Amino acid sequence: MTTFVELLLGGLSIGSVYALIALGFVVIFKATEVVNFAHASLLLAGGYVTAVLHDDIGFWPALLVGIAGAASVGAAIEFFVMRRYRGSDHSVLAIVTIGVDILLITELTRRMGTDVLALGDPWGNEVVTIGGVTLAQTRIAAFLAAGLLITVFLLAFRYTSWGVSMRAAAENPQTAALMGIKLGRVSLAAWAVAGALAAVAALFLTVFPTPGLERATSLAALKAFPAAILGGLDSTTGALAGGLIVGVTESLATGYQSDLSFLGRGIGDLAPYLVMVAVLLIRPAGLFGTKELARV
Amino acid sequence: MATLEIRALSVGYGPVRALRDISVDVPDGGITAVLGGNGAGKTTLLRAVSRTLGFHRGTGTGTIRFDGRPLEGLRPAQVVAAGVVQVPEGRQVFARMTVADNLRAGALGARGGRKETSAALARVHELFPVLADRAHQRAGLLSGGEQQMLAMGRALMAGPRLLLLDEPSLGLAPLMAARIAETVQEINASGTSVMLVEQNAAIALRLASTAYVLDVGEVALAGPADELAASDEVRRRYLGVVDEDAAADADPAARTRRTLSRWSA
Numbered sequence: 001m002t003t004f005v006e007l008l009l010g011g012l013s014i015g016s017v018y019a020l021i022a023l024g025f026v027v028i029f030k031a032t033e034v035v036n037f038a039h040a041s042l043l044l045a046g047g048y049v050t051a052v053l054h055d056d057i058g059f060w061p062a063l064l065v066g067i068a069g070a071a072s073v074g075a076a077i078e079f080f081v082m083r084r085y086r087g088s089d090h091s092v093l094a095i096v097t098i099g100v101d102i103l104l105i106t107e108l109t110r111r112m113g114t115d116v117l118a119l120g121d122p123w124g125n126e127v128v129t130i131g132g133v134t135l136a137q138t139r140i141a142a143f144l145a146a147g148l149l150i151t152v153f154l155l156a157f158r159y160t161s162w163g164v165s166m167r168a169a170a171e172n173p174q175t176a177a178l179m180g181i182k183l184g185r186v187s188l189a190a191w192a193v194a195g196a197l198a199a200v201a202a203l204f205l206t207v208f209p210t211p212g213l214e215r216a217t218s219l220a221a222l223k224a225f226p227a228a229i230l231g232g233l234d235s236t237t238g239a240l241a242g243g244l245i246v247g248v249t250e251s252l253a254t255g256y257q258s259d260l261s262f263l264g265r266g267i268g269d270l271a272p273y274l275v276m277v278a279v280l281l282i283r284p285a286g287l288f289g290t291k292e293l294a295r296v
Numbered sequence: 297m298a299t300l301e302i303r304a305l306s307v308g309y310g311p312v313r314a315l316r317d318i319s320v321d322v323p324d325g326g327i328t329a330v331l332g333g334n335g336a337g338k339t340t341l342l343r344a345v346s347r348t349l350g351f352h353r354g355t356g357t358g359t360i361r362f363d364g365r366p367l368e369g370l371r372p373a374q375v376v377a378a379g380v381v382q383v384p385e386g387r388q389v390f391a392r393m394t395v396a397d398n399l400r401a402g403a404l405g406a407r408g409g410r411k412e413t414s415a416a417l418a419r420v421h422e423l424f425p426v427l428a429d430r431a432h433q434r435a436g437l438l439s440g441g442e443q444q445m446l447a448m449g450r451a452l453m454a455g456p457r458l459l460l461l462d463e464p465s466l467g468l469a470p471l472m473a474a475r476i477a478e479t480v481q482e483i484n485a486s487g488t489s490v491m492l493v494e495q496n497a498a499i500a501l502r503l504a505s506t507a508y509v510l511d512v513g514e515v516a517l518a519g520p521a522d523e524l525a526a527s528d529e530v531r532r533r534y535l536g537v538v539d540e541d542a543a544a545d546a547d548p549a550a551r552t553r554r555t556l557s558r559w560s561a
Contacts, residue, residue: 165404167392175388
């Protein structure tokens with residue numbers, strides 16, 4: 001039972017980090033209808049900046065610079081690349097993001113080499129034990145930070161002018177433009193926010209028990225894809241639910257791997273995708289996604 | 297003095313010419329109607345003014361001036377800031393957002409601050425009390441007439457000096473269409489100029505002081521609304537008045553131009 005609770009809490013914690021990534025993914029999709037395949041490289045960029053700077057300026061300033069850095073990379077991708085293609089087919093834009101992703105990942109890998117970079121977080125490998133259940137401090141921090149950011153984001157999305165313009169532009173770009181909403185600015189903000197959220201996620205993907213930031217971190221970030229898709233690509237609620245589902249599934253499948261040995265090793269990495277396929281078979285638009293409404 | 301001056305405007309969507317060399321004046325403080333059948337170029341004319349042709353890959357030449365200031369080359373948001381706001385055809389309310397949020401979205405392009413926005417909201421609620429009652433409902437749940445009210449209220453939130461209305465009576469029951477017409481008059485009486493695009497010529501000619509009739513991308517007729525309403529051609533074509541004498545008197549050339557013929561290209 002203790003194991004189960006530990007795995008469940010660990011899963012929720014890592015799931016909330018996936019939710020952060022998926023949320024950025026969904027924000028870009030909502031604002032621009034572009035599936036952003038460069039999301040993992042945004043995350044890597046944010047993590048890299050933090051990793052390089054933390055020795056010189058301390059962890060918290062480095063984290064802030066990392067967040068700002070990833071936000072600027074996101075904004076730069078929008079401004080210098082995506083904006084040139086506005087009006088093109090959305091699938092063309094999605095492929096353009098694959099190109100951007102390859103460029104960014106290549107450059108970052110060249111800089112990192114085979115190193116595993118520490119981000120210098122203050123939690124180290126401390127653990128907390130409550131009633132026999134042991135949890136790493138980093139996991140608790142991840143859960144709290146992600147929960148806080150997601151709450152702030154959703155409140156802003158719902159109540160601020162920024163949120164209103166995002167939602168209006170997502171629902172009907174042309175009418176939003178007629179109301180004087182600047183679509184370019186909405187899309188720029190979406191990319192910047194997504195970058196910032198990804199940078200925070202980068203921190204929690206690389207702290208204990210993970211060794212640190214390395215090339216493979218971008219692969220971990222890819223788990224946000226099934227999270228966003230099974231939640232419904234255009235739903236912020238879906239991103240949260242999807243993130244948690246993926247996190248818990250992965251954690252349980254990994255934890256009980258020995259009982260599932262007939263499935264072979266590494267089922268934990270595979271499980272999120274299995275859940276995604278199962279969900280899509282029943283609900284093709286994802287759990288909270290809008291069903292495709294074709295208008296003639 | 298004209299508020300909105302459109303001169304020699306031609307617009308095309310790729311190889312298709314939608315408007316050919318048209319000139320339209322919308323005088324300050326009045327209601328100007330633009331009539332015409334399907335495909336006459338009415339909506340294209342409004343898109344050219346609100347600078348949203350780009351969404352439909354349209355390109356235009358000619359000049360559009362609002363209070364002497366050229367609008368061509370501006371972005372849609374700048375046109376709104378200049379005081380020209382369009383209510384799109386088919387209402388296009390943000391269906392998944394609440395009525396209150398729709399109105400907030402309308403105020404995003406306004407120049408004014410918080411005070412102006414709350415004054416505009418009070419004015420909209422006064423014009424359309426139903427929008428206050430349903431403030432927290434999703435816009436998609438409103439009836440067609442209420443959605444038209446919301447679309448107009450949303451545009452008024454930006455505090456326009458010129459309101460562009462695209463087919464406000466489209467798909468509404470006659471009683472609701474009449475109510476919308478009344479409101480248009482009320483909006484105009486409070487100092488907003490209106491450019492009204494309509495297929496329903498009876499309503500439009502009753503409201504407007506001047507009117508233009510577009511036919512396949514050209515201005516076919518223009519003049520004071522009451523004169524147009526009395527003219528045989530408008531009565532026959534757009535008001536559905538069948539008058540045997542008038543039909544016989546009408547220029548036969550005009551009639552042959554309207555007959556369908558086999559495409560030859």
